[in-house]
Amino acid sequence: MIWILLALLVFIFQIGTILILEFRKPSKTVAWLLILFIFPIVGFIMYYFLAQEYRHRKTVRRRNVVAEEMRLQALRRCKMVHRPAELGTGEFSHQERLFRLLSGMSTSPITACNQTEVLTNGEATYASILEAIEGAKHHVHVEYYTIRNDRIGNKLKDALIRKAKQGVEVRVIYDGVGSYELHGSYVRELREAGIQTQCFLAPRLALFDKRINYRDHRKIVVVDGRIGFVGGINIGDEYLGGNPKLGFWRDTHLRIEGDAVYFLQDVFLKDWWFTAKERLSDPAYLPEHNCAGDEQVQIISSGPDSLADAILECVFAAVSVAKRRIWITTPYFIPDGSILMALRTAALSGVDVRLIIPYVADSKLVLRASLSYVEDLLAVGVRIYRYRKGFVHAKVIIIDDIMASVGTANMDMRSFFSNFELNALLFSQKAIKRLEEDFQDDLSVCEELSLSVFERRPRRAKAGEVLARMLSPLL
Template identity: 65%
Template structure:
């Protein structure tokens, strides 16, 4: 009897601990309680090592100030957007609330001296990045969630080694979990050629530091401080040829030439300091450049090291002010309560809300979790499509003629609360139209879900969706 009482006390202690620590995230607390109920002791040990709140160290904050000062010194030479009348081809004139939110991201000002290139899929993206690398004269900075030692990985390695041997400074950050399958010899060869590589939170270190759950999901390339790339594409053959399970891999990336690269550089410098403990400085990181075009861009980053959820706040506010349309593409769709309510309310108010998700997915539990939201969205008038041509990995958002977003963040709680992410907000009509053109092309390769037929799905699927949704805050 005494052992039953002890076990009950221990279990209650575990439950109360999770409730107290996760009081700001009720859905996350419920998910962990479910795991704890099924695996009483193992669940709590897993929680202890994986779910510790990520706290930004004092050294990271201090370096953030230093790198920001360097970047802002460079931006003083350029034109920033400070007035609402100057933003978005006049589309923002009555959007004071959204404008003030964007202006509140002081570390990511809206720049207006940029040339934008929307890139589709791996072939086009890799060719543009490799071309830019070949033209590098001072430095190459790369930051990826996944770098594979396959054919495209070998091609990148050869080019980077050649540039390093020619005197170009090359630095690479890769995520410890995302690149876990890549052999250490791959990075050893790079380092032997003088390239600096750094693993962001190696799995073993992250486990014992209780930060295993926090991953660097950013994809950044910076060439000489004036050319940059970001989006959904990592370095791996699946982005070129798909794979046997998922087939064709549809993705979206972005090339930026101009002032917005300063913001990318600042993000890389802070991530490099966190991962490598090396402070980068010098005006060569923020060089002067010729203004090739006047496209307006804002780089918005977020992560568990910040008290704000900038990407989520930006998406929510943009959705809340939509008047005519909201178009979203996301391979993983697990919205938090605020975004779910925003999409439902918009559709019920007559806004044309459309969502593209995959037909095939690399995770069945994530797919079930995504489908658990479909019925209530369809009932509200949201039009949902499943991509049929292969696996769609693009992460895009279009709101009216106000803005479009291309980035690394999915519409899921992991991207908003646990991962280090970033997105580029585009304001000019030409850029928005290009993203919309690609969205409509993807619609043609998708099948629309109908409420009547979706309701008739097998009962087993519904059970899987319910269970996956409970666990979705942890996926």
């Protein structure tokens, strides 16, 4: 009897701890309580190692001080947008509130001197990145969630080694979980060629330091501080259709020249300091350049080390001001409650809200969680499409004709709250038009979901969606 009482007290203590520490995030609380009820002791151990709040640590606060010094160097070099009328078309001149939010919320300003190229799918992206690396004169900075020791991974390795032997500075950051299959021999070859490498939160150390849940999901390449790349594509043959389960891989990346590259570089330099504890302050990393374009671009970074959830706030604000359309492509749709409400409200107000999600998924649990939101959104007029040609991994948002977003962040709570992410906001009509054309092309190979048909899905599927949605804040 006494053992039952003790077990009950321990269980109550575990519940109380989660309720007290997670009271600000009800959905996350429910997910952890579900795990605790299913696995009473194991669930609490998982919570202890995975759920610690990241941003209050002293090392993170120190990182933010160093980051501010680097940011000031970038600000002195760039041309900034100071009024909403300077953005895109005259349509943005009426978005004073959105402009103030974008100007004030991020460590990166809206830059005025850029030239961008939308890169559709892996072939175009890898060709452009390898071409830029071949032309490097001073440095190449590479940061990826996933780097694989496969055909394209070896092409990248060979290109980096070749430049290092020519005297170019080469640095590589890879995520400890996303690149867990990366062979030690791959990294060793890089280091033997003089390339500096860093693993972002290696799993063993991160587990015992209670940071395993926080991953570097960014994809950055910066060449000579003048050319930058960001988007959804990692380094792996699956992005070229090499995964037989997923087939054709649909993705979107972005090539940037101009002032915005300073802030891609700024993010990389901060992450390098965090992983290597080496401060890179050579002015050559932020070189003067001749402005070749007039496109406006803003780099938005977010992560658990920041007091603000910058990408979430940006998406919410943009969705809230839309008057005509909100077009979204995302592989994982597990929205925060505020985003879900904003999309519902927009659709009910007559805005053309369209969402492309996968038909074939790389994670069945995440797909089930995504499908749990479909019925509610269809009921208020959101048009939802499932991509049938292969696997869609692009992360794109188009708001009216005023702005678009391309980057690493999915429309899910992991990207909004737990991962280190990076998006580029685009305001030029050229870039928005190109993304619109890609979206229309994708619709041609999608199946549009019907509310009347979707409601008739099996009860077993509905039950799986309910369970997946309850766990979704942790996915």
